[in-house]
Amino acid sequence: xxxxxxxxxxxxxxxxxxxxxxxxxxxxxxxxxxxxxxxxxxxxxxxxxxxxxxxxxxxxxxxxxxxxxxxxxxxxxxxxxxxxxxxxxxxxxxxxxxxxxxxxxxxxxxxxxxxxxxxxxxxxxxxxxxxxxxxxxxxxxxxxxxxxxxxxxxxxxxxxxxxxxxxxxxxxxxxxxxxxxxxxxxxxxxxxxxxxxxxxxxxxxxxxxxxxxxxxxxxxxxxxxxxxxxxxxxxxxxxxxxxxxxxxxxxxxxxxxxxxx
Amino acid sequence: xxxxxxxxxxxxxxxxxxxxxxxxxxxxxxxxxxxxxxxxxxxxxxxxxxxxxxxxxxxxxxxxxxxxxxxxxxxxxxxxxxxxxxxxxxxxxxxxxxxxxxxxxxxxxxxxxxxxxxxxxxxxxxxxxxxxxxxxxxxxxxxxxxxxxxxxxxxxxxxxxxxxxxxxxxxxxxxxxxxxxxxxxxxxxxxxxxxxxxxxxxxxxxxxxxxxxxxxxxxxxxxxxxxxxxxxxxxxxxxxxxxxxxxxxxxxxxxxxxxxxxxxxxxxxxxxxxxxxxxxxxxxxxxxxxxxxxxxxxxxxxxxxxxxxxxxxxxxxxxxxxxxxxxxxxxxxxxxxxxxxxxxxxxxxxxxxxxxxxxxxxxxxxxxxxxxxxxxxxxxxxxxxxxxxxxxxxxxx
Numbered sequence: 001x002x003x004x005x006x007x008x009x010x011x012x013x014x015x016x017x018x019x020x021x022x023x024x025x026x027x028x029x030x031x032x033x034x035x036x037x038x039x040x041x042x043x044x045x046x047x048x049x050x051x052x053x054x055x056x057x058x059x060x061x062x063x064x065x066x067x068x069x070x071x072x073x074x075x076x077x078x079x080x081x082x083x084x085x086x087x088x089x090x091x092x093x094x095x096x097x098x099x100x101x102x103x104x105x106x107x108x109x110x111x112x113x114x115x116x117x118x119x120x121x122x123x124x125x126x127x128x129x130x131x132x133x134x135x136x137x138x139x140x141x142x143x144x145x146x147x148x149x150x151x152x153x154x155x156x157x158x159x160x161x162x163x164x165x166x167x168x169x170x171x172x173x174x175x176x177x178x179x180x181x182x183x184x185x186x187x188x189x190x191x192x193x194x195x196x197x198x199x200x201x202x203x204x205x206x207x208x209x210x211x212x213x214x215x216x217x218x219x220x221x222x223x224x225x226x227x228x229x230x231x232x233x234x235x236x237x238x239x240x241x242x243x244x245x246x247x248x249x250x251x252x253x254x255x256x257x258x259x260x261x
Numbered sequence: 262x263x264x265x266x267x268x269x270x271x272x273x274x275x276x277x278x279x280x281x282x283x284x285x286x287x288x289x290x291x292x293x294x295x296x297x298x299x300x301x302x303x304x305x306x307x308x309x310x311x312x313x314x315x316x317x318x319x320x321x322x323x324x325x326x327x328x329x330x331x332x333x334x335x336x337x338x339x340x341x342x343x344x345x346x347x348x349x350x351x352x353x354x355x356x357x358x359x360x361x362x363x364x365x366x367x368x369x370x371x372x373x374x375x376x377x378x379x380x381x382x383x384x385x386x387x388x389x390x391x392x393x394x395x396x397x398x399x400x401x402x403x404x405x406x407x408x409x410x411x412x413x414x415x416x417x418x419x420x421x422x423x424x425x426x427x428x429x430x431x432x433x434x435x436x437x438x439x440x441x442x443x444x445x446x447x448x449x450x451x452x453x454x455x456x457x458x459x460x461x462x463x464x465x466x467x468x469x470x471x472x473x474x475x476x477x478x479x480x481x482x483x484x485x486x487x488x489x490x491x492x493x494x495x496x497x498x499x500x501x502x503x504x505x506x507x508x509x510x511x512x513x514x515x516x517x518x519x520x521x522x523x524x525x526x527x528x529x530x531x532x533x534x535x536x537x538x539x540x541x542x543x544x545x546x547x548x549x550x551x552x553x554x555x556x557x558x559x560x561x562x563x564x565x566x567x568x569x570x571x572x573x574x575x576x577x578x579x580x581x582x583x584x585x586x587x588x589x590x591x592x593x594x595x596x597x598x599x600x601x602x603x604x605x606x607x608x609x610x611x612x613x614x615x616x617x618x619x620x621x622x623x624x625x626x627x628x629x630x631x632x633x634x635x636x637x638x639x640x641x642x643x644x645x646x647x648x649x650x651x652x653x654x655x656x657x658x
Binding site: 168 | 340431437443447467475481520521527528534537564582607619620633640641649651653
């Protein structure tokens with residue numbers, strides 16, 4: 001089984017602060033982390049590799065420093081890593097990103113499954129996984145909460161949707177996007193850490209992937225961000241203090257007349 | 262003028278492109294692909310050809326082509342023959358946008374049996390209903406649904422295509438957008454038409470809700486967006502609205518799928534999907550232990566509500582993940598959200614800030630939750646909530 005896990009290096013959004021005066025993100029000093037949802041995809045890939053044999057390749061598109069998340073993934077147990085990095089890739093939206101990742105998967109050849117986290121915590125689009133599937137013309141199963149079966153020819157996975165769970169069977173090759181429900185990611189091992197320090201990570205650029213300039217990065221992106229604003233927080237709520245019994249009465253008062261009653 | 266060409270010297274006659282064409286416009290003649298007039302230049306064959314033998318030349322692009330696109334198309338969502346409320350919200354929003362430039366609103370309904378829904382969709386704002394009924398459309402399946410939508414979009418040329426940012430819309434739309442080589446914006450909370458360019462301004466939260474980004478798709482069409490459920494307003498249905506119902510012609514090829522839905526397991530009774538709850542009583546780190554959630558459960562039951570939780574409470578193992586509200590959990594919009602012992606960090610806020618009414622109980626007067634709740638109570642939840650339960654029971658007697 002040859003599994004590719006597409007991961008992303010993201011700023012830890014929990015640490016992001018806003019420059020109140022300019023309304024912009026303060027990104028200096030914000031730690032970069034492996035997108036938390038991608039850890040579940042990585043664990044799922046390794047779980048099945050451990051059972052069926054094969055290899056797990058982590059892949060990311062990003063600036064040279066994105067290599068750090070690949071090394072982190074190797075320390076957790078990934079077998080190989082590939083960095084897609086080129087100045088021409090900068091400014092890519094989900095169309096261009098998935099296009100580039102799909103091309104790299106094609107370049108690797110003989111890949112059975114591409115797994116990725118449900119979404120990245122910076123963009124929150126959840127679009128890259130299904131777009132990779134479209135680029136490769138593979139089937140897809142998104143929002144996977146549990147992989148029931150996996151063998152050489154097919155996969156059976158539970159897709160968590162509004163109001164229930166769909167059980168889906170797909171032929172391979174396939175792209176799946178993984179939810180937090182799927183597993184508990186393992187911690188880096190000592191052996192993994194040693195491997196992660198030594199491993200050679202190839203860097204693939206636009207020319208190596210034989211992609212025309214207008215299909216990558218900003219030039220290959222149909223969408224553009226035209227403005228960024230900070231959401232207004234309306235703080236005109238009434239705040240009560242005092243005796244708990246009195247507060248409870250006030251709370252029931254404020255619940256009265258709402259749909260709760 | 263765009264054109265398509267099969268390079269004779271490169272084509273090996275493998276025939277891969279024949280099934281790839283959604284229009285059946287390619288035939289093999291003397292080991293060479295021949296493209297008939299049925300071709301719509303959709304590009305499906307170009308990407309299917311492993312040898313790069315099929316080339317589409319776009320030639321004069323730009324404004325003329327973009328001008329050919331008009332109107333707003335909504336992709337309806339249904340389960341078991343019932344239209345999801347998000348579709349009605351999208352129609353309401355599409356109607357509002359269409360009024361701005363006098364364009365029309367269409368809706369695409371793919372289902373097993375439509376019943377009286379087409380007429381209802383018209384009453385909720387659609388001018389045209391594109392309808393396909395087939396037993397194989399009973400369950401949403403990515404491939405047939407995206408293929409049928411792609412063909413329809415190529416044929417009808419809507420300027421804007423909208424779907425709900427549900428698990429269905431977020432599965433379907435990226436596939437369509439990638440295949441049609443156009444832009445897609447995820448999970449929009451605000452849409453507007455730029456009065457100067459006529460482009461769709463698509464606004465969405467990003468960076469864990471820290472910022473709002475406005476995105477345009479200026480050079481390609483259609484402009485596609487998924488829209489967060491429960492943000493836009495459905496219009497009051499108008500039985501007198503007139504519209505057209507047009508049947509989509511299906512070929513067996515359109516319905517082919519490499520995935521199949523083996524079963525659908527609805528949530529067990531009592532195991533409510535919190536995204537659909539009208540009242541949510543939510544607990545955070547301040548709950549201190551799993552046992553204490555029983556207190557919130559009692560309040561939730563009294564109010565006919567569901568239990569929510571912050572990530573801290575879920576990570577501690579006090580409450581299962583399906584109840585998690587926030588950036589890495591669910592986005593909810595109940596009528597009443599009662600936050601107990603939740604500080605209200607931005608990651609939690611983005612998941613519940615659209616609730617109609619937010620009540621908060623927290624010991625810490627400086628907790629961020631007090632900056633955006635509607636009614637706040639500074640105090641110990643273990644003292645206040647039991648009184649609340651007692652008081653509700655007393656008043657109900």
